Amino acid sequence: MKKKGLALLIGAALMAASLAGCGGKNTDADDTAKADKTAGSDAGDSSAVSTPADNASDGDVVELEFWGWWSSEARKPHIESMVKGFNESQSKYHVTYVDIPFGDIFTKNIAQITAGKPCDIMANNMEEVRFRASQGQVEALDPFLTDDVKGAFYEQYLEACTGEDGSIYALPLSVDTRAIYYNKAHFEEAGINPEDIQTWADLEEAAIRLDQKNGDTWERIGFIPVLGNGGVDTWVINANSGYGWFDENFEPKVNTDVNKEAFRWIRAQIDRYGQTKYDELSAVFANGMQDPFASGVMSMLVQTSAYPSSLRQNAPDLDYGVIPLPEFKEGTGHVANGGGFVLEIPKGAKNPEGSYEFIKYVTSRETQDFLSTNIGDFSARNDFDDSTEFMSNPLNQDLAKCLSETSTLVLPNEVKGYETVINPFIDEGTLGLSKTDDALDKAQKALEDYVKNN
Amino acid sequence: MFGKLLTRLGIRSRKGRETAYGYVFILPWLVGIVCFVLGPLVFSFITSFADYNMLTVDFIGLGNYKKMFFKDQLFWKSLGNTLVYSLLNVPLVTVGGVIVAVILNKSIWGLRTFRTIYYLPSIMVGVGTYFLWMLLLDPANGLVNTVLGLIGIKGPAWLTDPAWTKPAIILMHLWGLGGQMLLYLARLQSIPQDYYEAASLDGAGAFRKFTTITVPLLSPIIFYNLTIGIIGAFQVFQEGYIFSGDGTGKPAGSLLFYNLHLWNQAFKNFKTGYANAMCWFLFAIVMILTVCNQKISRKWVYYEEGDNDD
Numbered sequence: 001m002k003k004k005g006l007a008l009l010i011g012a013a014l015m016a017a018s019l020a021g022c023g024g025k026n027t028d029a030d031d032t033a034k035a036d037k038t039a040g041s042d043a044g045d046s047s048a049v050s051t052p053a054d055n056a057s058d059g060d061v062v063e064l065e066f067w068g069w070w071s072s073e074a075r076k077p078h079i080e081s082m083v084k085g086f087n088e089s090q091s092k093y094h095v096t097y098v099d100i101p102f103g104d105i106f107t108k109n110i111a112q113i114t115a116g117k118p119c120d121i122m123a124n125n126m127e128e129v130r131f132r133a134s135q136g137q138v139e140a141l142d143p144f145l146t147d148d149v150k151g152a153f154y155e156q157y158l159e160a161c162t163g164e165d166g167s168i169y170a171l172p173l174s175v176d177t178r179a180i181y182y183n184k185a186h187f188e189e190a191g192i193n194p195e196d197i198q199t200w201a202d203l204e205e206a207a208i209r210l211d212q213k214n215g216d217t218w219e220r221i222g223f224i225p226v227l228g229n230g231g232v233d234t235w236v237i238n239a240n241s242g243y244g245w246f247d248e249n250f251e252p253k254v255n256t257d258v259n260k261e262a263f264r265w266i267r268a269q270i271d272r273y274g275q276t277k278y279d280e281l282s283a284v285f286a287n288g289m290q291d292p293f294a295s296g297v298m299s300m301l302v303q304t305s306a307y308p309s310s311l312r313q314n315a316p317d318l319d320y321g322v323i324p325l326p327e328f329k330e331g332t333g334h335v336a337n338g339g340g341f342v343l344e345i346p347k348g349a350k351n352p353e354g355s356y357e358f359i360k361y362v363t364s365r366e367t368q369d370f371l372s373t374n375i376g377d378f379s380a381r382n383d384f385d386d387s388t389e390f391m392s393n394p395l396n397q398d399l400a401k402c403l404s405e406t407s408t409l410v411l412p413n414e415v416k417g418y419e420t421v422i423n424p425f426i427d428e429g430t431l432g433l434s435k436t437d438d439a440l441d442k443a444q445k446a447l448e449d450y451v452k453n454n
Numbered sequence: 455m456f457g458k459l460l461t462r463l464g465i466r467s468r469k470g471r472e473t474a475y476g477y478v479f480i481l482p483w484l485v486g487i488v489c490f491v492l493g494p495l496v497f498s499f500i501t502s503f504a505d506y507n508m509l510t511v512d513f514i515g516l517g518n519y520k521k522m523f524f525k526d527q528l529f530w531k532s533l534g535n536t537l538v539y540s541l542l543n544v545p546l547v548t549v550g551g552v553i554v555a556v557i558l559n560k561s562i563w564g565l566r567t568f569r570t571i572y573y574l575p576s577i578m579v580g581v582g583t584y585f586l587w588m589l590l591l592d593p594a595n596g597l598v599n600t601v602l603g604l605i606g607i608k609g610p611a612w613l614t615d616p617a618w619t620k621p622a623i624i625l626m627h628l629w630g631l632g633g634q635m636l637l638y639l640a641r642l643q644s645i646p647q648d649y650y651e652a653a654s655l656d657g658a659g660a661f662r663k664f665t666t667i668t669v670p671l672l673s674p675i676i677f678y679n680l681t682i683g684i685i686g687a688f689q690v691f692q693e694g695y696i697f698s699g700d701g702t703g704k705p706a707g708s709l710l711f712y713n714l715h716l717w718n719q720a721f722k723n724f725k726t727g728y729a730n731a732m733c734w735f736l737f738a739i740v741m742i743l744t745v746c747n748q749k750i751s752r753k754w755v756y757y758e759e760g761d762n763d764d
Contacts, residue, residue, distance in 0.1 A: 107721050135509065286613065286614070416722075417722060420702045424703070425706075
């Protein structure tokens with residue numbers, strides 16, 4: 001018994017020693033080394049880390065980490081150039097860009113915040129800034145923000161970055177919208193003027209003229225509204241001039257007459273081609289190996305404003321244009337749903353002042369023009385006019401018109417996650433498993449229950 | 455040096471020293487389990503009674519459990535999806551593994567090649583495999599439907615028709631049964647041929663030999679695979695997460711598995727306390743099934759050493 005006790009004692013002592021060995025003093029130098037190591041391991045290779053500037057070894061330079069998920073050749077070099085530009089623009093801070101896969105970055109971010117060692121600047125989505133603020137995950141920018149910075153963004157985007165307490169928690173990095181991309185050759189062949197597509201009825205008429213069928217085989221698909229980046233919610237938001245499944249008081253309004261009519265119209269567009277064709281195309285978009293619009297199989301497609309950068313790579317010779325989403329009925333507006341990305345300071349970041357300096361630099365007009373020109377994203381800045389290099393491109397001007405009618409409705413925190421409750425019912429309507437009216441009735445009931453339970 | 459330390463501590467007997475060395479050898483594992491398993495386990499259990507969002511803790515008693523059983527509209531749906539998947543997947547993969555192993559235990563031409571072909575998928579893991587299967591299951595141009603078309607069957611829309619999403623995942627798992635097959639094969643190779651010869655002399659046919667010699671002698675491995683398979687089936691996550699694209703379990707919620715719903719609660723809605731409660735309920739289910747499996751195993755698992763009653 002005595003020996004057993006001793007053995008346990010030795011074990012405990014060794015365990016304590018091992019744990020002590022795992023710890024150690026937490027110096028700034030350690031932190032820097034750790035940051036570099038993390039960057040390399042997270043990104044999978046050392047090239048994920050931007051080259052430290054010469055002044056990085058200077059004791060006065062504050063090291064900052066910027067987390068994003070852009071790792072492709074189309075984006076990462078420009079992000080790194082931007083970071084380099086900031087590092088060279090001043091001598092107080094040195095930022096390191098760390099790219100972490102999109103599927104991991106958000107869980108890693110919250111884990112780091114919980115551990116009290118977050119990164120210094122985090123890229124994140126715009127729709128949930130308010131939610132993250134309410135959860136205490138982000139630092140308010142109010143102590144650093146000046147009126148000229150606040151005044152440089154369109155109100156709706158700054159509003160999306162504002163918490164329920166009225167504080168601003170992020171600044172917009174980029175914004176997007178949805179538009180209909182059309183194949184110019186197909187339009188010319190069918191004798192369609194894109195400007196004539198003003199309402200849903202016009203869109204349907206154009207789609208029918210664009211359709212080509214050989215026997216039982218569809219050779220060309222004019223338009224299916226819920227493929228690409230369009231969902232039933234896209235059309236419902238359009239039909240309701242900016243409001244989707246909720247009204248202006250955030251009461252569930254899923255099975256309204258307008259929504260039922262909209263969903264029936266969507267269903268009719270799918271039925272024209274048949275469920276099998278829709279399933280086939282849906283699977284093609286899901287596996288991402290082909291793009292039926294790029295290959296000329298589809299004449300029109302709903303996509304985001306970031307789509308041109310994909311087309312540049314996949315179909316550089318494709319001649320295409322964009323039109324706004326048409327109006328449900330005359331006068332209801334060409335409204336599209338959109339969102340964007342922001343830069344924010346995770347809660348507990350050690351140098352919020354330095355983090356803000358970087359955010360200010362990235363969201364400045366010059367840097368936004370650099371990013372837009374090279375990456376193709378749109379800026380939320382209100383001084384981002386035709387004089388910028390990016391906006392001198394006619395296609396971008398057309399997309400900017402769509403952006404001006406984009407809804408960035410931020411829902412209350414209480415209904416967070418409602419999509420998982422109603423989407424299965426909406427899917428039933430889209431897949432033809434139940435009538436669209438019934439699907440919306442069931443979704444309405446589910447959403448009411450969800451709101452009540454939350 | 456360590457020996458001197460033990461002497462100084464009064465541990466001189468051989469048995470005492472061996473015990474001390476034993477503890478030293480298992481120390482890394484002990485540190486690991488205390489710090490990285492037991493600690494989080496206890497923390498998870500405590501916070502399952504709290505409104506916990508990874509940053510703040512507010513204890514609410516049994517609130518999370520009540521919500522789970524009576525208010526969460528997706529809880530029962532996700533549990534149902536997981537149960538259906540488990541009920542189909544575990545028996546099919548187990549039986550499939552045994553059949554393939556028995557076939558590959560015969561002396562046939564190209565045996566090694568076939569064994570390699572069957573085992574290869576089980577070492578191909580990761581997200582890439584799922585994307586590969588998305589292509590194979592493409593309703594119009596996928597290999598699976600093309601092959602079905604050759605025999606006159608019009609293949610379904612595997613991943614877009616809610617009725618076919620679970621069979622699609624099971625098909626993918628059947629492709630990867632090489633891991634199980636290997637364990638069965640190892641056991642099959644150790645069964646003495648004398649048993650089969652004796653049975654033949656007694657007039658037993660192939661099926662009789664399979665059911666009375668092969669299956670009983672394979673039963674400990676089948677039992678092991680069944681236990682691991684049930685635990686694994688209840689933890690199904692990646693398939694739903696990747697095939698549904700946005701994590702909502704589409705189409706029509708057919709891929710909303712228990713763990714995907716749990717993950718959404720923890721990392722999308724930051725209801726981590728609630729997610730922890732879901733974890734513990736899942737633990738209870740798996741524990742009960744494992745204990746039942748263990749009890750029932752005494753009736754059908756055959757141990758040559760005769761330790762069925764342990």
